Amino acid sequence: MDENILGLVAGGITSVAMLPQLIKVLKEKDVEDLSLLMICTLIVGLSLWVWYGFTKNELPIILSNAFAVLVNICLLISFLIYRKKSK
Structure with a gap:
């Protein structure tokens, strides 16, 4: 298998992990169980991968990390918008 295809498939699968x-969050407008630190850490780490x-x-x-x-x-x-409403 071409390594670029393998990379795109692997990256695509891990990139969509946070979509659910x-x-x-968008459906329920509830972010009470989310960690702001986790989200910010992910953004920094993923940006470094890009x-x-x-x-x-x-x-x-x-591509996968930018997505x-x-x-x-x-x-x-969403966290910043709904945080105030959920407290």
């Missing part, structure tokens, strides 16, 4: 959480992908010119690393950054930023924004 985001969908649940940077690493650029330094190595590795498209699978760049995961976007999902987690949406989760962070």
Whole structure:
């Protein structure tokens, strides 16, 4: 199997891991059980992976982690919006 395809499939699967959480938050408008520290740590770590992908010119690393950054930023924004309403 081509290593780029393997990287894209692996990255794609791990990148969508937070989508169910985001969908649940958007439907229920409840973020009480989410950790702000976890979300921020994920965003920083994933952003560093994107940077690493650029330094190595590795498209699978760049694409999968950039998508995961976007999902987690949406989760962070949702957290900030719904946090006030849930308390």
